Amino acid sequence: MAIISSEIQFRLSGGASNSAPGSSIGGTKSSTSITTATLNNLWDNVSGDEAAAGDTEYRCVYLHNANATLTWEQVTVWISANTPAAGTTCEIGLGAAAVNATETAVANEGVAPAGVTFSAPTSKAGGLLIGDIPAGQAKAIWIKRVVTAGAAAYNADSVVIQAEGDSAS
Template structure:
């Protein structure tokens, strides 16, 4: 099977039960789909707002609803509408996690686990090495052997308090890796933990909710993407999604126009062409 248009959905944000486009200002995705009706996202601009000008924002969520099909080479752009008045925005951040092993390991191995989207849990063994860089390289090789994952690993700390900083190479919020250090050996007791250092984005991110529709979202870069210069998202695995911010700029002194809107285009490839 390959992905089709029916696997894609666009919904409001503002919480699972929100059905008011004016409250679609971030937070959890809603169960309410965006349909082709008037004021399905933005409200009308009042006379006073047209005179003084206004910039406001909405946040929607794009989902790959399939349980098995992947969207490859996903791109967003504005197909038609009010040129210069509508911009799209996302947050692009690499996910960073850190493993800490305390107690001075001297041998053995530890195990990592991860459940790729749409697949079963996968585990990999990471052999100990007294050379921190080599141990980090072993961890990097193990992570990259798990389906859908790619990361760079850097060792830090000391032999008695070893850390591994894992920077994933894509732009998504990854679940924490599972960690089992029971097969590591040490003269005394060992403890191990894994923590999230930086939350990845945009894929799988739950965005902060704006306090007002005129408040700019933090960390979001807005552009005016076209078919020739789209907003590139990349791979969206089964049951993943991402928030898309939309910025509307009404210039001061704008004249009234009935039924003005825009078309959001989503381009995907059903097969991996990379």
């Protein structure tokens, strides 16, 4: 049986029981998955002060293969829909730690992670190649949100990150 979509999970970082998206800044993989299509599931609202001054924040999530036996092969990740807010963009980068290793945490959400290169690929063909993720293992992905100085405050910002790979059937 192939890996099914419910076995592919984006999980928070920040500790095994972390459920606070604002604390998802590296460290141990959480058992909490990000709930898709839910406001503030990763980012807080962009306040008027943040929008006026500009703000760059980072989050670390783990792309987790929850299948019990199958390796998720040749996994690629990309941004399928960037933020709808004018003056805001998101980029992604692969974590510096190896597959199933713990990504080094940053001091706070405004500190860039060391060794991570960010880009905004918009298709699988241009996406970031992770490679294989064995059963029960994960790979860290960093997400950077940049709010340009002078942007308007926005309370419904979002980004859609997609991952795809193959598995034995």
